[in-house]
């Protein structure tokens with residue numbers, strides 16, 4: 475059977491790649507190619523940016539904010555109506571569990587509804603100036619064309635974190651999804667046309683980071699880059715600075731999940747397991763360093779092993795599967811090399827640690843290392859897989875010192891029943907999100923982003939829209955008698 479070949483989506487239609495080339499996209503469960511996606515070039519990026527620029531200066535830019543909100547609501551409804559079909563494509567591309575990807579896709583619809591509601595609620599201010607006959611006010615104007623670059627782990631969710639506020643702000647967009655997971659975005663782009671969006675407001679150019687991503691980051695007509703991904707984010711920051719763009723960067727993490735002996739340990743076990751093994755550990759906020767108070771270390775680790783070893787691994791399309799494959803072959807190799815490194819560094823393998831070729835080419839057992847020192851590379855570097863490093867601590871101060879002794883600052887978990895302790899820990903941790911007695915909670919209403927090497931800027935919540943707006947101050951004078959500039963008053 476001939477496999478499907480996706481094009482780009484530019485100026486309201488699916489478009490062939492200018493270079494005539496496609497890239498295979500694989501099903502991580504079987505390791506087989508299931509479709510091809512267009513391999514874009516700088517020429518395709520140029521065409522898409524021109525379409526986005528013309529929509530920005532044309533119908534989209536002239537549209538009333540309430541009308542933009544209405545279109546966003548229509549798109550959100552269409553996405554929710556098509557959620558199962560889109561989720562199936564996304565699941566095929568990145569091997570996420572069906573149970574997770576269906577609810578995530580519906581949630582993306584809710585996310586657009588939230589920003590649709592904000593489109594006509596962007597408030598300005600009249601500013602007291604202490605000057606007679608003159609007053610100043612602000613207006614917030616859309617930045618223009620924005621570039622959106624996303625990874626493979628939650629393609630649609632992470633795109634919507636940027637696209638929904640950008641569109642609500644009045645920007646137009648060119649999206650570059652991960653080369654491993656591009657198909658779902660092409661299908662979603664078609665829904666924008668169905669919802670009645672003018673051509674050119676949302677464009678998608680697929681292909682490689684070095685080819686399409688860099689062309690987008692360096693394009694002079696792109697005003698802002700919204701990026702989620704790994705270390706390459708810092709290269710994007712430098713390239714964006716050279717062409718005077720602003721950026722939002724959501725990068726990696728090595729988040730501590732800290733369990734005290736006064737915690738509800740049954741709840742903590744569930745939180746720690748979901749923190750590291752949900753999404754097969756391929757989640758930016760994964761609680762990949764477990765800090766356990768030394769008084770409960772052995773008992774808690776045993777409880778963890780008992781709970782995690784019952785997880786069902788296998789076909790991600792089955793609703794009862796709990797742990798699926800690693801999404802890409804390079805990521806599978808990376809996870810296996812970190813497991814080997816942990817052993818070399820002297821950590822003890824308390825659970826898992828092996829590949830499972832009997833289940834598929836990219837399965838890794840949920841893995842727990844004990845006896846980890848915080849200066850080991852497995853404790854400092856993001857693995858982005860189902861590998862948990864357990865580190866004991868004595869008291870609150872030591873937990874804070876270990877928790878913060880890492881270059882990332884995306885998230886942290888604290889498990890305790892003491893309010894004073896919870897407040898001390900959440901104040902002391904240098905991270906963009908602190909979960910107290912839960913882990914991985916998320917909502918479109920709440921800001922998300924990182925301290926330190928975990929990024930720049932915040933997504934979600936009402937303020938995310940500001941990433942896509944410029945503020946203009948207008949000084950308005952009612953006094954037509956302009957003062958003589960050479961006379962001091």
Ligand code: NAD
Nearest residue numbers: 624625626651652683684687688703704706724725726758
């Ligand atoms: P990645 O950084 O390799 O790729 C992300 C995107 O950047 C892809 O679309 C890729 O093609 C593109 N890209 C690569 N090189 C580029 C270049 N030179 N110029 C422009 N674009 C380029 O990340 P990944 O492997 O796809 O995803 C995993 C990473 O994403 C992890 O580090 C993870 O922590 C991070 N992540 C962060 C968050 C967050 O919200 N903080 C969420 C999910 C994933």
